[in-house]
Amino acid sequence: MARIVPRTEMTLVEKAYIPEIARGLKVTMGHFLKGFFKPESIPVKHYPEVEPFVPRDYRSRHRLMKRPDGEPRCVACFMCATACPANCMTIEATSSDDDRIEKKPSKFEIDQLVCVFCGLCVEACPVDAIRMDTKKMAFAADKRETFKVGLEDLMDWDPKDYPESDIQSQKAPGGTLNAQARKEWGLQ
Amino acid sequence: MSNFYHMPVLPKPDAKKVTINVDGADVEVPEGTNLVEALKTIGIDTPHFCYHQDLPVSGNCRQCMVETDGPRGMGLAIACYTPVRAGMKVATDRSSDKVKQARQAVMEFQLANHPLDCPICDKAGECSLQDNYMAAGRHESRMREDIGKLYKGSPEFRHEDAKGQERGGKHVDLGPTVILDQERCILCDRCVRFMRSVAGEEQLYINQRGDHAFLSTFPGMELKHDYDLNVTDICPVGALTGKHFRFRQRVWNLSKTETIDPFDSLGANITVEHNDGQAWRIMPRRNPEVNKSWISNRTRLEYQKLSKDRLTAGSFQKAEVPLAQAVARAGELVRGARKVAVVASGTLTLEDNAALQALVAGLDKKAELFSGSWAKVGSPDGIAQSGDPVGNRLGLKLLGISENLDELVARAKEFDVLLVAGHDLWALDAQKAKALEAIPERIVLSPWHDATTAKATLSVGVRAWAEVRGTMVNCQGRIQMLNAAPILPSPDLEPVWQVVSSIGKLGWTSELDAYKAAQAGIPALAGINYRGIGSQGRLLEGVVA
Ligand code: SF4
Ligand code: SF4
Ligand code: SF4
Ligand code: FES
Numbered sequence: 001m002a003r004i005v006p007r008t009e010m011t012l013v014e015k016a017y018i019p020e021i022a023r024g025l026k027v028t029m030g031h032f033l034k035g036f037f038k039p040e041s042i043p044v045k046h047y048p049e050v051e052p053f054v055p056r057d058y059r060s061r062h063r064l065m066k067r068p069d070g071e072p073r074c075v076a077c078f079m080c081a082t083a084c085p086a087n088c089m090t091i092e093a094t095s096s097d098d099d100r101i102e103k104k105p106s107k108f109e110i111d112q113l114v115c116v117f118c119g120l121c122v123e124a125c126p127v128d129a130i131r132m133d134t135k136k137m138a139f140a141a142d143k144r145e146t147f148k149v150g151l152e153d154l155m156d157w158d159p160k161d162y163p164e165s166d167i168q169s170q171k172a173p174g175g176t177l178n179a180q181a182r183k184e185w186g187l188q
Numbered sequence: 189m190s191n192f193y194h195m196p197v198l199p200k201p202d203a204k205k206v207t208i209n210v211d212g213a214d215v216e217v218p219e220g221t222n223l224v225e226a227l228k229t230i231g232i233d234t235p236h237f238c239y240h241q242d243l244p245v246s247g248n249c250r251q252c253m254v255e256t257d258g259p260r261g262m263g264l265a266i267a268c269y270t271p272v273r274a275g276m277k278v279a280t281d282r283s284s285d286k287v288k289q290a291r292q293a294v295m296e297f298q299l300a301n302h303p304l305d306c307p308i309c310d311k312a313g314e315c316s317l318q319d320n321y322m323a324a325g326r327h328e329s330r331m332r333e334d335i336g337k338l339y340k341g342s343p344e345f346r347h348e349d350a351k352g353q354e355r356g357g358k359h360v361d362l363g364p365t366v367i368l369d370q371e372r373c374i375l376c377d378r379c380v381r382f383m384r385s386v387a388g389e390e391q392l393y394i395n396q397r398g399d400h401a402f403l404s405t406f407p408g409m410e411l412k413h414d415y416d417l418n419v420t421d422i423c424p425v426g427a428l429t430g431k432h433f434r435f436r437q438r439v440w441n442l443s444k445t446e447t448i449d450p451f452d453s454l455g456a457n458i459t460v461e462h463n464d465g466q467a468w469r470i471m472p473r474r475n476p477e478v479n480k481s482w483i484s485n486r487t488r489l490e491y492q493k494l495s496k497d498r499l500t501a502g503s504f505q506k507a508e509v510p511l512a513q514a515v516a517r518a519g520e521l522v523r524g525a526r527k528v529a530v531v532a533s534g535t536l537t538l539e540d541n542a543a544l545q546a547l548v549a550g551l552d553k554k555a556e557l558f559s560g561s562w563a564k565v566g567s568p569d570g571i572a573q574s575g576d577p578v579g580n581r582l583g584l585k586l587l588g589i590s591e592n593l594d595e596l597v598a599r600a601k602e603f604d605v606l607l608v609a610g611h612d613l614w615a616l617d618a619q620k621a622k623a624l625e626a627i628p629e630r631i632v633l634s635p636w637h638d639a640t641t642a643k644a645t646l647s648v649g650v651r652a653w654a655e656v657r658g659t660m661v662n663c664q665g666r667i668q669m670l671n672a673a674p675i676l677p678s679p680d681l682e683p684v685w686q687v688v689s690s691i692g693k694l695g696w697t698s699e700l701d702a703y704k705a706a707q708a709g710i711p712a713l714a715g716i717n718y719r720g721i722g723s724q725g726r727l728l729e730g731v732v733a
Binding site for chain 2: 075076077078079082093094095099100102103126127184185186
């Protein structure tokens with residue numbers, strides 16, 4: 001059965017057109033004058049001049065975690081690529097130079113134009129090798145190819161940008177726990 | 189006691205049936221078979237590790253437990269070595285808790301000291317241990333992580349990992365083709381039995397006993413055999429991996445195309461496994477009448493050539509030209525020639541050769557068809573190769589194409605155009621092929637840059653064997669299908685029959701047209717269509733005595 005939504009009829013003033021235009025302009029001009037004379041009162045973010053607050057668990061650009069010796073933690077198991085709904089990860093595996101480790105990636109590429117930033121790769125990783133906690137959420141480039149980030153880019157991060165409580169990050173070279181981790185790992 | 193066990197009796201389609209009682213219901217199963225096979229015929233899969241259809245039964249893993257009736261009532265027995273007997277009672281995990289518990293207990297033992305390697309294990313996705321765990325395992329663990337594991341492995345390979353746990357033998361190099369992970373081995377001894385009973389060269393054995401046991405090669409020996417990569421297929425776990433495929437792909441990302449090996453006249457049944465337009469490996473496809481479950485290393489590595497040195501365009505007077513232009517030029521040359529010599533090939537399908545035949549017939553007296561091969565013919569190795577590298581030799585014979593290549597060499601001067609398809613004549617016998625250089629226009633259809641395309645005046649790239657759909661007749665007189673995997677190096681490449689159809693203006697649009705032409709020439713093919721050939725091939729009546 002059709003449902004009839006009653007229309008409200010226009011009043012005489014509304015029908016007269018001019019007063020309504022004036023009313024609308026009053027709102028517009030009000031904002032304009034307020035912004036002109038008291039700009040600090042406008043609720044805007046000064047992006048990109050001022051860095052916005054991004055929480056740590058915001059799904060931002062990926063990074064690959066590092067072992068104490070700076071090698072990727074990634075064991076090239078393809079779990080992330082298998083879980084990826086956008087099919088944007090290209091991994092190639094090779095055997096590791098460290099005898100105690102079986103596999104490592106020789107190529108690890110994420111096409112960030114294709115990535116949907118769902119975080120499923122992070123969930124899938126069995127060894128905490130990939131994370132999306134870099135807080136980087138805007139990246140620009142002038143070529144499609146540049147959006148494909150590789151092993152080197154993904155491992156290019158500094159433990160100092162991560163909190164002390166992030167043990168995994170601090171174990172990487174340059175981190176506060178690196179020396180201890182290297183000893184446990186059997187390195188000098 | 190001998191180390192040689194009995195081969196399993198497999199159900200034959202015409203086998204006599206006996207009635208047994210499974211989980212309380214009377215069913216008919218083939219006589220004489222073991223319970224794993226008998227239960228499979230009625231749709232019950234029994235989890236197992238050590239049993240393999242084409243290997244002697246050794247019954248050591250105990251995963252295939254069922255209950256059967258004996259003198260002391262119902263009791264556990266291994267299904268892989270218990271033959272069916274009329275009137276016997278069988279209880280599977282569907283009705284018996286005891287069977288369920290027995291299988292869980294075996295599974296728990298198998299996994300107690302098994303490494304947690306699945307993410308980095310090449311077998312993951314096709315691993316019996318994973319499958320059987322899902323089917324029959326105890327899904328809550330009773331293991332204590334603080335105690336750790338006692339990993340298997342020979343003393344010389346023991347080492348401590350980064351967490352201080354003692355590990356066994358990882359990536360042990362067994363020989364030129366295979367790598368062993370002793371920790372992952374479940375000691376099913378399939379590989380040992382394969383080398384002993386199928387390959388006929390004992391190179392592997394299980395060293396020591398109990399939880400000290402590990403697999404290794406005999407002292408001073410390595411694993412080296414023309415068929416040794418088959419152990420990586422039959423290994424139910426990721427203990428044996430082939431160097432050619434190790435770490436290349438995860439198996440769940442691969443699609444499979446069923447085809448056959450065209451470079452041996454037995455035509456071993458295989459699957460080409462590929463993704464993203466590239467072939468990554470070749471696996472055997474079981475055909476009890478042809479190659480059982482085995483393929484030679486040569487067959488298995490044939491995929492590597494599919495992406496190497498491919499001729500993806502045409503070439504005319506040493507300059508690359510687009511394919512369409514090369515084909516058009518070939519057509520002009522052939523049709524305008526005084527006398528054409530066409531060479532058919534036994535490594536091409538019936539369809540391709542039927543097209544060459546039709547081309548010659550269409551040119552009337554102007555063309556002559558030659559065939560044959562200068563490839564060396566070996567002898568059957570008794571496993572999965574006949575030794576004759578010309579896969580479709582019998583098919584050519586059935587088409588009535590005679591082996592008269594040497595006659596062409598003798599009469600080369602009579603011709604002014606030569607058309608060679610699917611034959612690397614100059615590589616097989618450069619001496620004899622030299623005479624063919626007297627023919628001024630030499631057109632070569634080839635998937636690869638090879639010695640023959642180097643001598644061509646006009647070469648045309650065509651699809652390789654794994655990229656075409658067609659048929660071949662193997663040395664047993666069995667017609668078998670080749671299927672096209674989507675791995676073309678260039679989308680413009682056409683199969684030989686199509687190029688020939690363009691050259692001769694035959695107007696064929698699909699391989700079915702070509703197959704029909706082949707059918708017209710071979711009476712034994714009457715009434716057999718592609719579907720009738722099926723995945724296991726079809727023996728042609730009266731072709732081989
Ligand atoms: S899931 Fe983790 S370990 Fe596996 S390939 Fe991805 S990043 Fe590497
Ligand atoms: S053999 Fe490999 S895939 Fe199978 S259970 Fe063991 S580690 Fe996992
Ligand atoms: S290596 Fe594989 S096939 Fe050989 S005994 Fe071990 S598990 Fe069985
Ligand atoms: S399959 Fe029966 S004991 Fe191994």
